[in-house]
Amino acid sequence: MQISRQKRTSLRMEMSPLIDCIFQLLIFFMLSSTFLTPAIKLTLPTATAEASQQNSELLITLDATGKIYLNTEQVAISELSRVLQQKLATSEQKVVTIRGDKAMQYEHFVTALDAAKRAGAVHVNISHDHE
Numbered sequence: 001m002q003i004s005r006q007k008r009t010s011l012r013m014e015m016s017p018l019i020d021c022i023f024q025l026l027i028f029f030m031l032s033s034t035f036l037t038p039a040i041k042l043t044l045p046t047a048t049a050e051a052s053q054q055n056s057e058l059l060i061t062l063d064a065t066g067k068i069y070l071n072t073e074q075v076a077i078s079e080l081s082r083v084l085q086q087k088l089a090t091s092e093q094k095v096v097t098i099r100g101d102k103a104m105q106y107e108h109f110v111t112a113l114d115a116a117k118r119a120g121a122v123h124v125n126i127s128h129d130h131e
Contacts, residue, residue, distance in 0.1 A: 045102045046129045057091050058084065058121075060112045062100040068112065077111055084119035094122040 043064075060080070061069040068075050075083055088094050096116040100109050116124050 043102045045100075057093060058087055058096045059127075060084075060096060060098045060116065062098070062104045062108045062112060064101040064103040066105065066108055068108065077108070080112065081115040081118050084115055084121070088120045094120060095125065096121040096123070097125040097127050099127040 059069075059071050063069075068077055068080060070080065070083055070087070084096065088096075096119075098109065098112050098116070100112075113124060
């Protein structure tokens with residue numbers, strides 16, 4: 001005697017669509033994070049020692065033509081210390097990073113370093129490319 005049983009449908013959640021969504025989000029965030037680099041084009045000098053990179057709130061950029069930028073705003077060299085002092089007053093870490101083009105004048109670097117120290121920066125980092 002054969003007894004016919006009802007087939008039960010399995011209650012199972014498919015993981016493939018979920019995994020596909022996770023990978024797409026991962027790719028989206030990886031690609032979008034690469035577009036966060038500054039728009040100011042520089043040729044950074046290289047160093048053999050790899051420096052530890054800290055995320056800095058304040059970034060001074062010195063280009064080859066002598067222009068000075070604080071984050072992305074162009075600042076006059078005479079106003080750099082005053083503007084830095086205002087921004088460092090609200091900063092928690094009081095860290096300033098200086099990026100300079102390889103062809104910039106050394107005088108501009110010293111001026112930016114001096115302005116950062118006079119404004120109250122606790123740490124001044126120097127950004128460079130490593131080999």
